[in-house]
Amino acid sequence: YKVMFPGPTGTNAVEAALKLVRKVTGRQDIVSFTNAFHGMTLGALALSGNVVKRESAGIPLQHQLTAPYDGELGVDVDTVSVLDAMLADSPNSVAGVIVETVQGEGGLHSADFGWLRRLSECCKRHDVLLIVDDIQAGCGRTGTFFSFEPASIEPDVICLSKSISGSGLPMSLTLIRPDLDIWSPGEHNGTFRGNNAAFVTATEALSWWVDDSLTNDVHRKSEMIRAELESIATEHESMRATVRGRGFLQGLHTPIAGLASQICAAAFERGLLMETSGGAASDVVKLMPPLTIEDTQLENGLAILRASVEAAAP
Ligand SMILES: Cc1ncc(COP(=O)(O)O)c(C=O)c1O
Known part of the structure; x- marks a missing residue:
């Protein structure tokens, strides 16, 4: 090119x-x-x-x-x-x-x-x-x-x-x-x-x-994100959530109006910046961590997300 x-x-x-x-x-x-x-x-x-x-x-x-x-x-x-x-x-x-x-x-x-x-x-x-x-x-x-x-x-x-x-x-x-x-x-x-x-x-x-280490690392951590999002969705059935996206661009879709924004607000109160996605509906809680995030930081972020879902989900 x-x-x-x-x-x-x-x-x-x-x-x-x-x-x-x-x-x-x-x-x-x-x-x-x-x-x-x-x-x-x-x-x-x-x-x-x-x-x-x-x-x-x-x-x-x-x-x-x-x-x-x-x-x-x-x-x-x-x-x-x-x-x-x-x-x-x-x-x-x-x-x-x-x-x-x-x-x-x-x-x-x-x-x-x-x-x-x-x-x-x-x-x-x-x-x-x-x-x-x-x-x-x-x-x-x-x-x-x-x-x-x-x-x-x-x-x-x-x-x-x-x-x-x-x-x-x-x-x-x-x-x-x-x-x-x-x-x-x-x-x-x-x-x-x-x-x-x-x-x-x-x-x-x-x-x-220059080598495959970043690629391999992102793939590995993407699996961690996927597993955690699947687990949150299963545990909070009332959210009717599904996991969307791939890699470090994944999130939870919920058809419950306003819930994605409430989860992001709860995450903000707990020190985690999250945004919604989904156009005018804003019905997806979206993760977008840095590619160089450490395992412990990612685990902490996912734990805050879980706590935020627990606080906001019906
Ligand atoms: C896929 C895609 N294309 C284009 C843009 C526009 O980029 P910018 O906001 O830097 O103009 C964005 C921004 O979110 C995007 O996600």
């Missing part, structure tokens, strides 16, 4: 990706998925499934089509076949498809690896470019550097941000299949492309990838 520094935030990486796939294909529409989140600037916002966020645009959000994410129509429906029909029905209008392998803001729905493979094949079949938005799920958060690696797909464009700087400093990247880099010099530019301090911390963060 060629590396582009599109600006300091995730939404900048997405905007650059959208402009490029439109320029390369000469087409205007982008397909995104139900419950997707890709950022708050107008192009990225048009791809978002969150109605409240969409309304903040103040103008119609255009040139976007929504396809059902994996599992959206029930376990028996392969939603790639819906996308397949949509693309067949609109030849020469769709430039690209953008997907998160785990929907970080939209409720921690995670796509099956087979589904991702079929999605990639579908895009190729219709000559449509595939953008993976790995801004939240990438950089090791699901265990591998790119979240799509276990699916063995090769997206045309990849967006990275958040953990890429290793320490929360502003940095984002748009990775481009080399033959697609048809930008003219300065065509997509701006002032704050490279935060110097973020380059230093990003270099340090990448040094953790």
Whole structure:
């Protein structure tokens, strides 16, 4: 991939990706998925499934089509076949498809690896470019550097941000299949492309990838998280909770209105920062620990989560 520094935030990486796939294909529409989140600037916002966020645009959000994410129509429906029909029905209008392998803001729905493979094949079949938005799920958060690696797909464009700087400093990247880099010099530019301090911390963060130890560690601790979340869900039947997500991007979904927020508030009182996920419904309690967390810190955090569920659950 060629590396582009599109600006300091995730939404900048997405905007650059959208402009490029439109320029390369000469087409205007982008397909995104139900419950997707890709950022708050107008192009990225048009791809978002969150109605409240969409309304903040103040103008119609255009040139976007929504396809059902994996599992959206029930376990028996392969939603790639819906996308397949949509693309067949609109030849020469769709430039690209953008997907998160785990929907970080939209409720921690995670796509099956087979589904991702079929999605990639579908895009190729219709000559449509595939953008993976790995801004939240990438950089090791699901265990591998790119979240799509276990699916063995090769997206045309990849967006990275958040953990890429290793320490929360502003940095984002748009990775481009080399033959697609048809930008003219300065065509997509701006002032704050490279935060110097973020380059230093990003270099340090990448040094953790010289061998498999971080990957192995994240996989091992992800199992600890999974087991603990499953156990909390089983013990608190009244929550009707299910475990969602993968790696260090897992959480508990509960259909009881307001409960996820109450659990996060109870965790805050006990010294643990947790956020909700799930768009306007906010019905998922979401974990997002640092990749370098120690076992004891993780155990302490999970114990606080358990106590917070005990305090808030009906
Ligand atoms: C998948 C995904 N894409 C894009 C963005 C937007 O990134 P930023 O808030 O840095 O603009 C986010 C932010 O949460 C995200 O999770």
